[in-house]
Amino acid sequence: MxxxxxxxxxxxxxxxxxxxxxxxxxxxxxxxxxxxxxxxxxxxxxxxxxxxxxxxxxxxxxxxxxxxxxxxxxxxxxxxxxxxxxxxxxxxxxxxxxxxxxxxxxxxxxxxxxxxxxxxxxxxxxxxxxxxxxxxSPYSESAILTLDGVGEWASTTLGVGRASWDGKGKNEIRSFCEQRFPHSLGLMYSAFTAFLGFEVNEGEYKVMGMAPYGTPRYADKVWKVIQPAGRGSFRLNMDYFSFHYSSRRSFSSRFERLFGKPRNPDIPFVLTRGEGQVWQDALDGEGRHYADVAASVQLVTEEVILGLARELHARTGLDRLCIAGGIGYNSVANGRVLRETPFRHIFIxxxxxxxxxxxxxxxxxxxxxLQKPRRFVMEHAYWGKSFDGASIRDAVQRRGFQPKTFSDERALVQEAARRLTEGQVVGWYQGRAEWGPRALGNRSILADPRAARMKEVVNRKIKFREPFRPFAPSILDRGIRDVIEHPPDRPLDPARFMLMVSPIRPNMRARIPAVTHVDGTGRAQMVEKKANPLYYELIRAFEDRTGVPAVLNTSFNLKGEPIVNSPDDALSTFSRSDMDVVVMGEEMICKSTSGGLA
Amino acid sequence: MKWARRLSNRFSVVGELFYFLWRQRLWWLIPMVAVLLLFGLILIFAQTSPLAPFIYTLF
Structure with a gap:
């Protein structure tokens, strides 16, 4: 079939x-x-x-x-x-x-x-x-929470799924509760995204990244625009929004009276780092105001999601939860759901x-x-296109690079790990591309998480993106609980796809400053050997040299571009940035030895 | 042959749409949707036909 x-x-x-x-x-x-x-x-x-x-x-x-x-x-x-x-x-x-x-x-x-x-x-x-x-998911029965902007009518659904692996039971997904347009948590978050000067459907991550710089002192005001309606549900006060009748503007003038004028997207949100790791506002309070708005909307969003999750647990009594929809990318909220609700297992x-x-x-x-039995569990995210060694070599030669070929994988990861420890930024292009927006070790840019300056180097010189945006660590599965704080009785499944933010252990924060956000958290990827053996070996080689079982991992792209897919895309990105090295299959290309750059 | 299939598909979608509106008790929307579809057809015709400049001036 x-x-x-x-x-x-x-x-x-x-x-x-x-x-x-x-x-x-x-x-x-x-x-x-x-x-x-x-x-x-x-x-x-x-x-x-x-x-x-x-x-x-x-x-x-x-x-x-x-x-x-x-x-x-x-x-x-x-x-x-x-x-x-x-x-x-x-x-x-x-x-x-x-x-x-x-x-x-x-x-x-x-x-x-x-x-x-x-x-x-x-x-x-x-x-x-x-x-x-x-x-x-690996579950036969699970509660299901879907949250996004809007589909046909629904914007949020609570339900349950049942499925059999042997073909004897009935497979079903039953939604027993739904929130309908225009009452949408996703559209509310997008309205704040637009207010904060970011592009809707693109800048929501930036709001989440901006939030830890502020304090949620406007949470009460946000609760005016989204009001609890009992049993976990909510209603938007539509007087504050205009997305239901305008495609140009998603919030109304009343919203502006409540939160002030929208942030001018042409003025960068800059929080310069002063001496002694103190973050100072460079915009005479304006940047602080918008950071506080971001912190407030993020906090309220988390509270609404926690309320929905608790209601879903009360109705189903199940301890497994599947989350889907665009709000499933809100990794801060996902981490809180796993830590603070009765659900012990979460799959996204x-x-x-x-x-x-x-x-x-x-x-x-x-x-x-068709009522066919279950056969599949998603153990990894590598479902995209791959290019063989000949295609990679062809692209490298066409662009005039002079690669060094490593027929031995061990030597390749050792050399890449050595370069990382020397402070070089390494493009890592291997196997099939990732499914979804996260680069999980096949289309990634890697750097040393121990060097605080790496955050600014990669943001400014490699990806040309906003300096406040955080980076994530890829951590070996066997060492991850030594790096992040997480309840010992709860599996870390969402971390396999980098969909959960956790507090970094206080003793680790100073050791991996480049991947520790300003509030002491990190969006860790848990790397398992069975899912990506080469990437696992690379991080292990890095650990052997440094004692740290983690590398800084960000997607292999420049600001405003999709993640690279083909070898040509990767080489083009490599050429246009200050990346030091790119490893593609068994080929390693260094800027200093690459000859004529295309 | 492809155009015939496309045309038949489109008529079938229009039929499904009217049936759907009727079933949803939104029969009062049918005249408006019919006018919209008619305008849609005129616009598509206007974009592809050599008569386009004349039709444009009519509106």
Missing amino acids: RILGISCYYHDAAAAFIQDGELIAAAEEERFSRKKHDSEFPRLAIQFCLDQAGITSRDLDYVVFYEKPLLKFERILLTSLQTFPRSFNQFRRAMSRWLGSRLWLKSQIQDLLDVDSARILFSEHHLSHAASAFFS QPAAGDSGGALGAALYAYHVL
């Missing part, structure tokens, strides 16, 4: 292919089109999935789209009418998009793929999210946002619509 899942037309278009219930390939369109958060129909990602499986579209049994377009169209029509005439411009734009392409999705799929229209199915947005996490798949809907739609069709 071969099923292709597709998600597109909002942000992060993607395709995922499963065969007999096992994931074969999954990738976001942006990796191929090189447009960050590309939302267009994922032609290139679909072609990659088919190529990876070695089939053509004729061999597909089903194609499943991750949401129901007619339900979404209904929501847009009704919302526009409710807010008319203020919504006129938004309505005009939406109709142009819908009548131009989105309504005719079946035709588009059939234009590209040779598949009968009866074999094209549609899953609901939040069911796709729920299925993406639950049917990738690496593409928790809309791209993951492609995987969820395919898994939902296979397990729930």
Whole structure:
């Protein structure tokens, strides 16, 4: 049984292919089109999935789209009418998009793929999210929490999933509670993202990274715009928002009266580090104000998520939880859910946002619509495209680099580890690309976490991004509990995909300052040997030399660009930044020995 | 052949959309959606037809 899942037309278009219930390939369109958060129909990602499986579209049994377009169209029509005439411009734009392409999705799929229209199915947005996490998890029964901006109507769902591995029981995902548009935690967070001068659907991470610089002194004000409605639910006070009738602005003038004028995105949020590790405000209080707003909205978001999780536990009595939807990327909240609620096990798949809907739609069709038994657990995130040694060598030669080839993997990791300890920044390009927005050791930029200056070096000279943004450590699984604080009775599953922020142990903070955020926390990736043996060996080699079982890991891209996919992308990024070394397969290229840089 | 399939697909989607609105008890939206679809068709025609400049001036 071969099923292709597709998600597109909002942000992060993607395709995922499963065969007999096992994931074969999954990738976001942006990796191929090189447009960050590309939302267009994922032609290139679909072609990659088919190529990876070695089939053509004729061999597909089903194609499943991750949401129901007619339900979404209904929501847009009704919302526009409710807010008319203020919504006129938004309505005009939406109709142009819908009548131009989105309504005719079946035709588009059939234009590209040779598949009968009866074999094209549609899953609901939040069911796709729920299925993406639950049917990738190791659980037979689990509570499920989905949280994002909005799908068709739902923005938050509470539910439960059950599935059998032997084909004897019934597979189901049942949502028993949902919060509907416009009451959306995701859209509220996005409104604050826009207020703080960042791009919606891109800058939410930056708000999370900015929050620890502030204190949540505006939390009471944030509770005015999002009000608790009992049993974990909430309602937005729509007087403060305009996203339901405007596509240009997501908050109203009343919101501005409450929080002040929006931050000018052209003025960088700069907190310069003074002597003695004291962070000082360089913007005469203005930067501090916005940091405090970020801290307040982050705190309230965490409290709402904790409330929802506690309610879900009370209703299901289960100790396993799957989280999906864009808010699943809020790794600070995920860490608190695992530490502070009765859930002992949490699973979040690496593409928790809309791209993951492609995987969820395919898994939902296979397990729930077709009632096929479970066969798959997502143990790693490496489902994207890989390039063989010949392709890498060809790209290297075409660009005129002079690589050093290491046929012995051990020698390669030793040399890379040595260079890291010398303070060099190393691009690490190996195997299949990661699924989801996190680089987890196959398309990564690595540096020494012991050197505090590395944070600024990588932010300013390598990635050209905002200096306040933190970096994450990749830590060996056997040493991770010595580095972070975590309850001993709770597994660290979300850390496998770098989806959980934890306090760094006080004795480690000074040892790994480059990956310790200003509030003493870090978004650790737990590296397991079975998931990525080469990366594991590299960190072990680094540990042998330094006694620290961790490296600084950030995604292999420059600001505003998608993570590199092909060897050409990697070499282009290497050339345009101050990276010292790039390791691609068994080839190592150093700036000083690379000859003519392309 | 492809265009015939595309046309038939689009008619089928329009049918599904009207049926969906009826089933959701949103029958009162049908006239508005019909007008929107008609305008959509005119716009698509206007973009692709040699008559485009004349149609543009009409509006």
